[in-house]
Amino acid sequence: MLDFKAAVNKLRSYLKENNLRFTTERLTILEEIFNYPSHFDAEQLFIHIRNKHDNISRATVYRTLDLLSQIGILKKENLGHNYASYELDFNLPHHDHLICLECGKVVEFADPVIEKRQREICEKNGMEMIRHQLQIFGRCREHDKK
């Protein structure tokens, strides 16, 4: 997959620039993230990796998720649980989330009108926008039968 190679390059050059090491653990974790559905959490991913490779510790998974989020390969977000969710954020346009409180389904959407208003609101309040997240919690209509 093309994006994966590009992500590895991005990671490698970030590490080099910052005198950090390109370790097999970091590569393995990045690989597994590309094999894994989006909106995963650290524990899920840790267990998935544990089953395929031994000796990658929970701490390393957490540390690497932080690193990748900082570089901009991942996005860390709060989807209304008491744990963080992550998703790939590599060469992807911004989007937000619609979350069903009944079944946990997550739908992504992007809305240029909302994006534009957000920029204007920041401007008006003398603030430089760094990131934003919009979550709409609701209930799928399909749950209505009952």
Next chain:
Amino acid sequence: MLDFKAAVNKLRSYLKENNLRFTTERLTILEEIFNYPSHFDAEQLFIHIRNKHDNISRATVYRTLDLLSQIGILKKENLGHNYASYELDFNLPHHDHLICLECGKVVEFADPVIEKRQREICEKNGMEMIRHQLQIFGRCREHDKK
């Protein structure tokens, strides 16, 4: 303050309807919330209350914050920390938050255009909207000097 009385009435009637008790702890906590700046967290409030009244336990503060959120007197939200924030949500229109990552300042804003788009997005995805939150993280321009 007028709103406080109204909130007490709302609490009292909710409790009555559900065969729950109107306790001095619940009243005290509600009072202290009205004396306290918005966007507080449970621990802050607990310490504040601890300093004025003894014998209100941490568990009761948490339990009461949940109760008040359920009734609609408070709104529980995630402002990008690993703990929940609360604010009064009593007779107030919906608003969202602009958060400075440098100084932690929180600015509230309401935008009818964004609200409208959100309703449309829900509609389009066959979902009934229950609640939503939009957070814009940024950096106050005032931090630019230096």
Next chain:
DNA sequence: AATCAAGTTGAGAATGAGTCACGTTTCATG
């Protein structure tokens, strides 16, 4: 290829927000 300083790792202890269990206390109704 061997060396070495510095970054990284694994294991498990520690932290911190929030919840739970349970014995005791308190409210609201008769």
Next chain:
DNA sequence: CATGAAACGTGACTCATTCTCAACTTGATT
């Protein structure tokens, strides 16, 4: 004002995440 269900306080517990630290890699340099 007795009763019994609801609430309370205490402190133990949970669970996600972070920290500590000795042992191990990495990669730049001989």
